[in-house]
Amino acid sequence: MICQSYEPFFKTLADPTKLEIINLLSKGPLCVSIIAMKLGFEQSRVSHNLKALADLHFVTALRKGKERIYALDEKVVMPILKLIDQYVERYDKHMCKCKGIPWRRRA
Amino acid sequence: MICQSYEPFFKTLADPTKLEIINLLSKGPLCVSIIAMKLGFEQSRVSHNLKALADLHFVTALRKGKERIYALDEKVVMPILKLIDQYVERYDKHMCKCKGIPWRRRA
DNA sequence: AGGACATATGTTTTTCCAGTCATATGATTT
DNA sequence: AAATCATATGACTGGAAAAACATATGTCCT
Numbered sequence: 001m002i003c004q005s006y007e008p009f010f011k012t013l014a015d016p017t018k019l020e021i022i023n024l025l026s027k028g029p030l031c032v033s034i035i036a037m038k039l040g041f042e043q044s045r046v047s048h049n050l051k052a053l054a055d056l057h058f059v060t061a062l063r064k065g066k067e068r069i070y071a072l073d074e075k076v077v078m079p080i081l082k083l084i085d086q087y088v089e090r091y092d093k094h095m096c097k098c099k100g101i102p103w104r105r106r107a
Numbered sequence: 108m109i110c111q112s113y114e115p116f117f118k119t120l121a122d123p124t125k126l127e128i129i130n131l132l133s134k135g136p137l138c139v140s141i142i143a144m145k146l147g148f149e150q151s152r153v154s155h156n157l158k159a160l161a162d163l164h165f166v167t168a169l170r171k172g173k174e175r176i177y178a179l180d181e182k183v184v185m186p187i188l189k190l191i192d193q194y195v196e197r198y199d200k201h202m203c204k205c206k207g208i209p210w211r212r213r214a
Numbered sequence: 215a216g217g218a219c220a221t222a223t224g225t226t227t228t229t230c231c232a233g234t235c236a237t238a239t240g241a242t243t244t
Numbered sequence: 245a246a247a248t249c250a251t252a253t254g255a256c257t258g259g260a261a262a263a264a265c266a267t268a269t270g271t272c273c274t
Contacts, residue, residue: 006120007123014114014118031251041233042235044235046251048252051252066249066251067249067251068250068251068252079193083186139220140219151263154221155262156262170271172220173272175221
């Protein structure tokens with residue numbers, strides 16, 4: 001049976017804002033305001049999106065003073081990146097002019 | 108770099124209608140009207156969704172008389188199912204009461 | 215050719231969600 | 245404890261996407 005959870009799982013990955021956050025965090029953990037600054041997003045927007053990411057275990061949070069440091073949960077994110085690679089490898093080579101969001105090179 | 112193509116790729120997987128179609132087709136190829144009947148969807152709705160699925164290479168179509176038979180492209184879909192399994196295995200065991208869309212059992 | 219059936223496609227309507235704005239909570243410092 | 249900083253959360257809204265609706269295309273049969 002398909003779990004209800006698949007829908008939010010993939011919806012998250014379909015959202016550019018969340019993908020950009022994932023991408024940024026792939027370089028290392030950061031607090032909310034830094035993420036907001038680096039991406040040029042509003043603080044509340046970042047918080048809302050981080051909450052969604054955390055609900056799905058894409059990221060984890062820990063306190064540090066007043067700040068909250070968010071980090072990727074690699075165990076979840078890496079398989080996703082691998083999946084993307086497989087798909088792109090097979091069908092979207094030509095689309096990889098890769099205008100748009102910056103991203104790591106293939107593993 | 109993240110490719111633009113990721114967005115439609117995941118958006119497709121976030122859509123219940125498309126997931127239901129994928130699920131149904133996982134049992135075998137079918138024509139449009141049978142899909143519509145089995146899922147209780149309008150024909151145009153099914154066609155629109157199949158088109159989107161075909162554009163992303165999730166399904167393939169072939170003519171058979173006036174009908175069009177749609178089938179999963181297993182090379183694309185299987186890795187996705189595997190990813191879902193990994194994720195569910197890790198975090199969503201408890202959510203697998205699995206009300207909602209019927210789905211295959213784990214491989 | 216014309217009619218019937220199967221599917222695709224174009225257009226309108228409706229639904230839903232991401233972002234914004236406003237406010238609340240929580241932590242630190244003085 | 246009040247002020248300030250960092251983040252979270254609740255309410256609202258505009259825009260996008262999906263479904264419904266209407267029509268076109270294509271195929272088979274007589």
